[in-house]
Amino acid sequence: MKLKIYSSLSKKNEEISFVDENISMYVCGPTLYNALHIGNGRTLIVFDTLYRFFLKFCKKKITYVRNITDIDEKIIQKSQQSYKTPEEVVEENYKLYNKDKENLNLLTPNYEPFFTEYLPKMFDYIYDLIEKNYAYITHKNNIYFSIDKLEKYDFLQNIEDLNTSVRINNEDDKNNSKDFAIWKTTDGFGYNSPWGKGIPGWHMECVVMHQELLGNSFTLHGGGIDLCFPHHNNEIALCYGRNNTLCTNIWVHNGLLNIKEEKMSKSINNIILMKDIIKNKFDGDVFRYLYLSTHYRSPLNYSEDKLENSLKNIKKIREFKFKYNNFLNKFCESVYSDHLLEDFNTPSLLNYLHNKIDDFIQSIDLKEKQIIYTTILNTLYMLGFNLSIRTKLSEKEINKLTEQRWNLKKNKEFAESDKIRTLLHNNFIEIEDTSYGYIWFYV
Numbered sequence: 388m389k390l391k392i393y394s395s396l397s398k399k400n401e402e403i404s405f406v407d408e409n410i411s412m413y414v415c416g417p418t419l420y421n422a423l424h425i426g427n428g429r430t431l432i433v434f435d436t437l438y439r440f441f442l443k444f445c446k447k448k449i450t451y452v453r454n455i456t457d458i459d460e461k462i463i464q465k466s467q468q469s470y471k472t473p474e475e476v477v478e479e480n481y482k483l484y485n486k487d488k489e490n491l492n493l494l495t496p497n498y499e500p501f502f503t504e505y506l507p508k509m510f511d512y513i514y515d516l517i518e519k520n521y522a523y524i525t526h527k528n529n530i531y532f533s534i535d536k537l538e539k540y541d542f543l544q545n546i547e548d549l550n551t552s553v554r555i556n557n558e559d560d561k562n563n564s565k566d567f568a569i570w571k572t573t574d575g576f577g578y579n580s581p582w583g584k585g586i587p588g589w590h591m592e593c594v595v596m597h598q599e600l601l602g603n604s605f606t607l608h609g610g611g612i613d614l615c616f617p618h619h620n621n622e623i624a625l626c627y628g629r630n631n632t633l634c635t636n637i638w639v640h641n642g643l644l645n646i647k648e649e650k651m652s653k654s655i656n657n658i659i660l661m662k663d664i665i666k667n668k669f670d671g672d673v674f675r676y677l678y679l680s681t682h683y684r685s686p687l688n689y690s691e692d693k694l695e696n697s698l699k700n701i702k703k704i705r706e707f708k709f710k711y712n713n714f715l716n717k718f719c720e721s722v723y724s725d726h727l728l729e730d731f732n733t734p735s736l737l738n739y740l741h742n743k744i745d746d747f748i749q750s751i752d753l754k755e756k757q758i759i760y761t762t763i764l765n766t767l768y769m770l771g772f773n774l775s776i777r778t779k780l781s782e783k784e785i786n787k788l789t790e791q792r793w794n795l796k797k798n799k800e801f802a803e804s805d806k807i808r809t810l811l812h813n814n815f816i817e818i819e820d821t822s823y824g825y826i827w828f829y830v
């Protein structure tokens with residue numbers, strides 16, 4: 388059994404044997420200079436779902452690393468603007484990040500390293516690069532990676548094709564304008580190093596963490612497509628310089644999330660933060676549905692209509708789960724193969740599950756209904772949907788209210804009975820009247 392997944396390095400689908408092989412994956416986590424936006428949420432969900440897939444089907448060891456960037460130029464800039472220390476900026480955003488992770492129902496990776504714990508390891512790495520002539524120290528005491536040493540530098544991206552929005556810093560102490568900083572000497576905030584006070588280059592940070600936690604070679608590296616160049620391209624250059632490997636052949640990138648066809652950016656003030664929108668109405672399941680109903684590599688054009696549509700679909704799924712929970716049984720079918728094995732096609736799997744819900748409703752065979760119900764539920768859980776009860780009302784309160792409503796209705800006091808129905812609806816409970824009486828269920 389193999390998962391075919393597109394690699395930005397080879398520009399084609401690569402195969403991963405996931406049943407009897409160890410799996411190790413590294414995903415670039417957030418830089419804690421700000422609260423997460425809904426584009427960050429997409430990356431988190433895509434790779435959380437891939438991790439869940441491996442957990443479900445891999446019989447060997449799985450190691451998932453999702454790092455935390457706790458120092459870089461953006462964090463220092465934010466600390467200066469807000470009169471806080473970089474540590475305070477990180478701590479504040481770390482709390483928000485943890486809340487987002489909980490809301491999104493993310494599994495905890497095996498490792499969530501903070502870069503600053505790896506500083507001494509980075510110094511060793513830099514020494515090695517300097518010794519191998521892949522890095523040089525300048526008169527300003529900055530250290531750069533020397534791309535002229537490489538036979539080829541365009542690993543993930545043809546640099547000449549890049550638009551001007553991806554800027555290459557052209558400091559005057561570089562040998563080649565494309566050389567990138569792995570250590571920058573600073574006047575203000577910085578860490579002590581063998582080369583004086585300074586801060587690490589971002590690309591260097593991830594490389595040190597995956598080297599330490601996953602070794603010279605691992606199964607796949609993931610992140611948002613916006614990290615392809617320069618971040619991931621330069622990670623490959625660093626690995627190549629030090630270890631003569633590309634660390635992995637499989638570089639998986641999820642597409643961007645755009646707001647009404649436009650990229651999220653500070654300059655047009657269209658950034659939507661996760662914490663501002665993930666609330667009671669649009670919970671983690673709604674966002675997971677939104678993200679997984681678009682293929683992970685396609686751009687996702689976010690709009691309120693799209694979010695409402697995800698809510699509608701999640702409501703249908705919840706209704707199915709709670710209304711028919713007496714069909715739960717231990718038999719189910721494996722449905723991942725046709726959909727996820729082909730470049731992790733989650734939208735196709737979700738469509739399939741919706742069709743299966745229709746099959747369930749139409750079927751009159753009890754055994755078949757049990758198998759369909761259990762298969763759908765197990766697959767949804769495997770994809771990371773929570774589908775938990777959302778109401779704050781106790782069962783006793785619900786029974787009392789539904790009974791009251793039923794008696795009012797029998798007495799033809801429709802206005803009063805509808806009031807209770809609305810109250811229940813607002814508390815995520817639906818009622819259905821049948822020829823035998825009524826049933827209520829959670830949604």
Ligand SMILES: [Zn+2]
Pocket residue numbers: 414415416593618
């Ligand atoms: Zn990274």
